[in-house]
Amino acid sequence: MRKFFVIFAPIVIIAISIIVALSGTFLKKPMKGWDNVPEHMEITTKAIMADDWALAELSESKLETAWKTVIKRIQFSGERDEMHELTVSIFRLKASITSKDKSSALMELSEAREHWDGLCK
């Protein structure tokens, strides 16, 4: 029994460390439906292209909420700088939507998309 534990415990610890290290890729995916970050980015982009600022503001707000949820899940395996950059992009996007600056908003969305794709890769 002791021998089993002595062999089993290190294997379990190593397995847990691998799972935590690679968990980001899996935990990025939406789990609750409303935490789908790429989908909210897509909706926001379409709203801005169509000059529907009310929808853009609403979907940006949902994007923010979704991101705050996802970041808590992926923080153990992801890069801090990448997460921070994405957070900053989302806040800049918020300001761009408020000021109805289409080009700036689209640039921020593009940047945010890039940060999202690079996260936990």
Added chain:
Amino acid sequence: MNEGLVAFVRSIIAFFLLLIYARFLGKKQISQLTLFDYVLGITIGSMAASLSIDLSSRMWPHWVALTTWTAAGLAIDFLTTKSKFAAKCIEGEPTIIIMNGVILEDNMRKLRYDASNLLQQLRSKDIFDLSEVHFAVLEPNGELSVLKKPELQPVTPKDMNIPVPKTGLGIELIYDGIVVDLNLKQINRDHYWLMSELKKFGVKDPSEVFLATYEASGSLYVDKYKDRIKKPIIVGDFKGPY
């Protein structure tokens, strides 16, 4: 992102990984490590620290690097065990520095080992007179092994034809108040025997004993928690704040 929490979780993982990998790498003493083993240890430690605190990068590359270095270290150990040639190339071999009392300067030159290093290491072995040395060998880990001339070696009971009692390893029977049943069985004794022996020392219960060992001579060494020594000698020479 809660950086404190992330650092905590990564530190726990790094700590246990390092514990497991250090166990895999074996139990050589610090004095037996070659320069490469020492550098390997430092590098692996540094990687574990990065895994712990470098939040600017993902945990996975650090994990891979740590595991790769450990695996490589294990592979080298295995290779040097199986192949004498590999052991000679990777770890080096012992080199004679002094032979029959004569210093071999060519060997010293090849190792970039000078006379001051030699004298320093001899002094650390309490040898202040070079004429006492018969052989001196510089080991791969940098230690100097010295064989003194026969007439200068300490006398042993065998030289004097003095019979010596049988010796062996002491076996722990009680450790921190708890009886070690496995060891008791090993010496073919039971709890009744142990209690009868402990009574001779004024002990009523094993929980009163800090350490009890069964020596090769058949005697029992017992150290109780309640020592007769009330006030130990203070070794320090400065009063200090306490």
